[in-house]
Amino acid sequence: MKIGKARVPYLLLLPGFAFLFTFFILPILNLAQTSTQTPVKGGDTGEYEQSFAFSNYINAFVDNKEQFGRSFVYATLATILALAIAYPLAYAIAFKSGKFKNILLVLVVAPFFTSFLLRTVAWKQILGEEGFIVPTLRSLHIISEQTTLTSTAFAVVAGMTYNFLPFMTLPLYASLERIDPRTIEASGDLYANGLTTFRRVTVPLSMPGVVAGTLLTFIPAAGDYVNAAILGSPNTKMIGNVIESRYFKIVDYPTAAALSFTLMAAILILVTLYIRKAGTEELV
């Protein structure tokens, strides 16, 4: 049977669409439906009914603005740190690594061979009292006897930076690697020094990588709760921790759903503003 040419693209889209419909659209609708429910009068724990209580959103946000703020501050810090670490790394791999290029790339991806959770727990040990960092810093009098590194905002941001670093490095590498070396040579021919070449040629040409890398880091970091749960303290809880606690501990599904939606909306708005500002339309 001959399939009309015009229909081919739609058929190709079908599996992807079916997947998104089942695992994204349906759960989202369910979440939306849950988010405006209220407890059944005289009902038991976890029993809710639909009453279109949009006030759930306001309450959920007002009650947890601190954790929302913290999530975005931590995610922003982790993104900036990851960019600062990954850019030179990706640059070195793309331009200076020679025959070691493939090995270095494998090393960047290597952390993925172990579970995300195990790696985060490992950081708890590394930053813990019996790791090597704390005693060293203490003997150098950089931190006091009472200061600890785990259960701090520092540990949470460090954990997020570490965990999301490959997501920053790989897109940066991909866009840096694609730069035609002749554009850099041409810049030199036109009497630009190294710094000017970097600023006027390399950075602009690598912008798609920067935008992709920062998004791939910021979005999961803002919703992350594992780093705060394992490396943080009650004073460093993020919005993901609140959603988890609402869902599993308080059995307050509507608030958990409303918080999830608010988080999604906030990320969407921030990302849209960012992409507009960064001006890389080819990404969207």
Add this chain to the structure above:
Amino acid sequence: MVTENSLSPEARSILGARISRRAVLAGAGGLGAAGLLAACGSGGDSASSENSVRWGNWPLYLDFDSDSKTYPTLVKFTEQTGIEAKYFEDYNDNDEFFGKVQAQLKLGEDIGYDVVTPTDWMAARWLRLGYTQKFDVANVPNKVNILDSLASPSYDPKRESSLTWQGIMAGFGWNVEKNPKGIRTLDDLFAPQNKGKIVVLTEMRDTIGVILLAQGVDLATVTEAQFMNAVDFMAKKIADGWIRGVKGNEYAEDLTSGDATAVIGWSGDMFILASENKGKFDFAIPESGGTISGDNLMIPSTASATGKANAEKMINYYYDPAVAAEVAAYVNYVCPVKGAQAEMEKIAPELATSEYIFPTEKTASRLHVFRSLTPTEETTWAEAFQKAQGN
């Protein structure tokens, strides 16, 4: 100072020689979030075959022989009765397990278990919602062996549908080097050397229970105002940097790594920590009293008639003092069965005097049970407790 609740030297010596599977796995099991993320599959067994019983229990909560990879008491049960026991260690969290099976319970569809093991307050919820079946007393004659102190909880005054599996004491645990005098009061706990190195339990009734008792409140009649007052106390200690974390079993990891020096913790864990680390840690019930709670054997409303009868036989079997002693020697939690202490004399005399497994009457009188909460209280109190820990 009298340390009647501390580990007896005999218990220390015997425990030092044993390697409990639970202790070995404690590190891997303490991942909290990991457990949550890894919690997949519905567990249980859909096939309710004629001669079997399906039991969902907490991990590392039954005697296990690591050589043969079997549960000796369950093997004996099958030999004696011909009933095949299917054992699932997939009860990781009360709320999570309930969330998993609630829809099926509501519809009356088989949940894949003939016996479940919820903690007291969750057992109360199952009972309230009618999700359990009453025991046929003729099948559970050993029911009379339950300790008097556990025989009539508010949620099941006649123990018609629930029997305690193990009892769990909560009190103070500490690092002996940092707290050479031990910890008996909240003031000892919040002493300068522990600042920023205190961990308390995520189990609301234990952490707030211990604080309430220290404030002179009776847990059997605690009011909302008293509860909120204790929550505020905890919140203040967190804000002022005294408490570094509110955690589940992971507190044991923090104690061994040195990140925590004092905790509100569970007896069984502390027992193992102390034995594994040559007395580096100790545990005591607070002067003002500690909490005791239990995990309960219950038969879900969805179990078939055969499944129910088999479940009753199995519950009855575990209420045999000799069997109960065998389990207690392995799990180290409070044994709920009368006569088990005498049986323990025969198999491990050192443990028969352990206050952790067989609290004396004097000790038992210092252990208190948190009253059951109404559904509304359950939500608002849990919310306050979660908010105090930054959630």
